[in-house]
Amino acid sequence: MTKSAVILETDASGVKEAVFAAITVAAASGDVIALTTASADSVQASCAEYGVTQLISINAGCDLDAHPDARATAFAECIKAHGITDVIAINSMEGKDLLARMAVILDAALTTDCLSIDVAERSVKKSYFAGKALATLTLPGDIALYGLRPNAVVAVAAPSTPASEDFTASVTAEGIVITDIQGGEGASTDLSEASVIVAGGRAVGDSSGFDILNELASTLEAGVGASRAAVDAGYAAHSMQVGQTGKTVSPNLYIACGISGAVQHYAGMKTSKVIVAINNDKDAPIFSKCDYGIVGDIFDVVPQLTNALK
Numbered sequence: 001m002t003k004s005a006v007i008l009e010t011d012a013s014g015v016k017e018a019v020f021a022a023i024t025v026a027a028a029s030g031d032v033i034a035l036t037t038a039s040a041d042s043v044q045a046s047c048a049e050y051g052v053t054q055l056i057s058i059n060a061g062c063d064l065d066a067h068p069d070a071r072a073t074a075f076a077e078c079i080k081a082h083g084i085t086d087v088i089a090i091n092s093m094e095g096k097d098l099l100a101r102m103a104v105i106l107d108a109a110l111t112t113d114c115l116s117i118d119v120a121e122r123s124v125k126k127s128y129f130a131g132k133a134l135a136t137l138t139l140p141g142d143i144a145l146y147g148l149r150p151n152a153v154v155a156v157a158a159p160s161t162p163a164s165e166d167f168t169a170s171v172t173a174e175g176i177v178i179t180d181i182q183g184g185e186g187a188s189t190d191l192s193e194a195s196v197i198v199a200g201g202r203a204v205g206d207s208s209g210f211d212i213l214n215e216l217a218s219t220l221e222a223g224v225g226a227s228r229a230a231v232d233a234g235y236a237a238h239s240m241q242v243g244q245t246g247k248t249v250s251p252n253l254y255i256a257c258g259i260s261g262a263v264q265h266y267a268g269m270k271t272s273k274v275i276v277a278i279n280n281d282k283d284a285p286i287f288s289k290c291d292y293g294i295v296g297d298i299f300d301v302v303p304q305l306t307n308a309l310k
């Protein structure tokens with residue numbers, strides 16, 4: 001029988017938005033157990049809003065958030081102890097790290113970057129070849145682990161009253177120790193989790209040209225991305241690159257500023273819900289791929305857009 005769990009990834013403001021979609025996906029096959037290393041009190045309200053039925057707060061004799069190996073062992077212990085068969089995490093760096101370690105410990109099937117997941121059928125949809133092919137995979141074995149691409153599924157609120165319990169794992173400090181976390185260059189928001197992205201291309205001209213995009217992004221609480229041409233020219237950090245050789249993103253809104261719309265860029269953002277393009281060439285390929293297009297100079301249009309939104 002299916003018994004589904006979701007990993008609650010948190011940041012300074014609580015449970016990450018993208019996790020709620022994972023709860024919605026798990027809830028489609030019945031009850032949802034939420035697994036966390038945070039205190040139950042700090043995540044209870046979010047869990048109750050999206051339909052979690054049981055909240056398990058996992059602890060051990062060491063700081064699990066600073067020991068990724070011990071954390072994976074502790075989660076695996078909890079999963080086995082509760083007879084959990086299917087576990088969904090968001091496809092973030094942290095989620096992928098935890099899932100991969102757990103897959104080894106549990107000898108479980110793992111698939112990441114899923115666009116959709118049917119837990120009851122043990123089936124997922126994933127894109128391949130820069131988005132040209134969509135594959136349906138089924139996962140074998142007693143336990144299946146899934147990474148859900150942020151923003152690929154819409155979260156649906158479903159009020160519940162989760163029962164909470166503590167689980168103390170027997171693991172002690174082992175393996176890697178995280179001693180410090182530093183934000184990367186240009187890493188304001190993790191692009192793969194952002195629900196709005198403002199991206200700049202070669203047309204931005206230099207790194208200070210990104211100032212107008214940063215201002216628009218801060219007005220929209222968006223992440224800032226870049227084309228490879230902008231990255232190769234040194235205007236933006238590689239962590240900001242969107243596309244075939246950069247990040248794959250699925251925001252609700254993607255604003256491409258001075259980006260031509262080459263296939264390699266499009267491959268990384270084609271699953272955006274709404275694409276807006278600003279380009280001074282009315283024949284730029286991006287205009288055949290966007291939902292809304294503005295023909296104009298980014299240095300005129302972007303500040304006007306920011307002012308209008310403010």
Ligand SMILES: Cc1cc2nc3c(=O)[nH]c(=O)nc-3n(C[C@H](O)[C@H](O)[C@H](O)COP(=O)(O)OP(=O)(O)OC[C@H]3O[C@@H](n4cnc5c(N)ncnc54)[C@H](O)[C@@H]3O)c2cc1C
Nearest residue numbers: 201202203227228229243244245246258260264265280298
């Ligand atoms: C194997 C491979 C992998 C690749 N991977 C990636 C990838 O991951 N990501 C990626 O982005 N690219 C990738 N590329 C590169 C890709 O092919 C394009 O070269 C690149 O995306 C172009 O970036 P761009 O649109 O910023 O620049 P350009 O193609 O130079 O386009 C600039 C656009 O800005 C417009 N413009 C100019 N001035 C203004 C202005 N003032 N206001 C408004 N618009 C203006 C122009 O009309 C033009 O459309 C890859 C290529 C290869 C071969």
